[in-house]
Amino acid sequence: LRKVDSDLDEQSVNKLAIALNVPFYVTHFDTKQHAKQHKLSIQEAARNLRYKWFEKIRKENELDYILTAHNLNDSLETFLINLSRGTGLKGLTGIPTIHNKIIRPLSSFTRNEIEIFASHNNIKWREDKSNEETKYTRNKIRHKIIPILQELNPNLLDSFKQTLKNLQGSEDIIQDTINSISAQMQLIASQRIFNISTIKNSIKTNPQAYIHEMFSPYGFTNITDIINLLSAQSGKQVFSKTHRLIKDRDLLLMVKNRVPKLQERKEIFENDLKFKIQFQNLEIKFKIETANNKQQTTNNLTIQTDKFKIKFPLIIRKWQKGDYFYPIGMKGKKKLSKYFKDEKMSLLEKENIWLLLSDNKIVWVIGKRQDERFKVTQNTKEILTLSIKESLLFQN
Known part of the structure; x- marks a missing residue:
């Protein structure tokens, strides 16, 4: 975006890293393309790309935190930006000093204080040339609005610093109250x-x-x-x-919000019965055994079917409108929508329901109810047992 100036910034940081004997990292982004693709402003797109890259470096190097050089002036600008757009109290508390893995150790110091410290200690720095342009909202506030406010109050930043403390204190009280009320709800x-x-x-x-x-x-x-x-x-x-x-x-x-899955359907062939099937949040185990005179039992997590009645491939898919089955132990068929209602299942539970089908017939509403048509009878020769892990069921 800044062409030659950006290259000179890179060279300056690289030189400093060599002098301090610390690692130097660099990357390049197509910020304009990212902004266009995600419908963001250039500044917002650049910020998102930067922090995503910072986090990548942090994880790769097993670091605890990312430190940035935001200062009190930056917080004042953020305060005014949020105020102009409309916000709640949280939007008026400036840039947080600590947020997740990001720490801003200079947030209580003004830009002038930092520059004085750097000059006294012979620390050289470069100015970001884009900060001089007033086409961006933040820069317009920095160069046009804040100077007027400082004319009205020469101690603006000191006053703002105290205001931030007051607002942050109020925000803490409000958050404690909200957390308490939310817990009751x-x-x-x-x-x-x-x-x-x-x-x-x-x-x-x-x-x-x-x-x-x-x-x-x-x-x-x-x-x-x-x-x-x-x-x-x-x-x-x-x-x-x-x-x-x-x-x-x-x-x-x-x-x-649900992230669309690449695969919402799985086929299980007879040869697959030798293995444990893992699909989405499901883990299904199979067992084939010869029928005997022992009474066969089933529950929500394990069903036993007459293998002769099963036609392959078995299909796992989400339930659809119009689906019906014959609930084991009952006479006649029932629409799944009616079954869900009778079971008083929540909308989220219904969204997470998977079905196991054979020849387009429901064998099992997985984790809930088996179908009567595939149950073990006195004439069953071979039993196909299917079981799932309860801990994996209905994860959103």
Whole structure:
């Protein structure tokens, strides 16, 4: 992007690395192409590419943290950018000093203080030429807005530093409150399953503020949609870039968005029965044995079928609208949608259901119920036993 200036920056850092006897890493990106492909601004695209590369280096070298040189001026610029775009309290607390594996040790120092320190210690640095251009929002704020604010208050950065401390303290208090309320709403502590009645009763005073604080960390920005979801029909969903909220009867479920799998179907041939089959979140083991007079038992995790009734290849796939089977122990067929409803299965459970089919007939609603047509009878000569691991079932 900066051509010659970028090359000179690289040479300067390389020279410093040699002098300090530390490793030097360099890479090159097609930032414009990445920005166009992902519909990002040039600055956002460059930032995403940088941090992804930093994390790659950190993992490859088994390092604990990534350190960046953001300073108090950068936090003030971020504060003003977020303020101009509209934000909650969190967006006004500046750039965090510690965030996951990233530490910003200079975040409490001003740019001027850092430059004075560098000059006194004969540390040379290079200015990023792109910082002088005012076509970018951050640079426009830096060169046009902040100087005016400093005219009004020559101690602007000192005042801002104290304001940040106040805002961060308030943010901590709010977060503690939100965490406490969220814990009361969640039916299962390890899962994001919320009781809608509890949500409504807990946030009567200011529902929009509570909903914003609870769900904005997961990318949800349209708070009105979430509030409307609380009273919507079962099955309705609201999406963010990373998560979705699902209304399921009296519950609100939050899960990560599903990444489309390359393979949603698997064929199992007779020769495969010698091996353990691993597919998606399933691990299936097979056993063939001669039938005897012992009473055969089945459960959700293990079924026994009459091998003679099985036609290969067996098929594993997701359930589809219109699918039906003959539940073992019952007379007649039942649509899976009706079976799921009778079993009071959540929308997420239904999404994660896999079927095992033979000749397009359901043999097993895996982990739930066997089909009557394939059960072992007095006439069975050979038994095909199939079993799965419970710990792998229904992982989202």
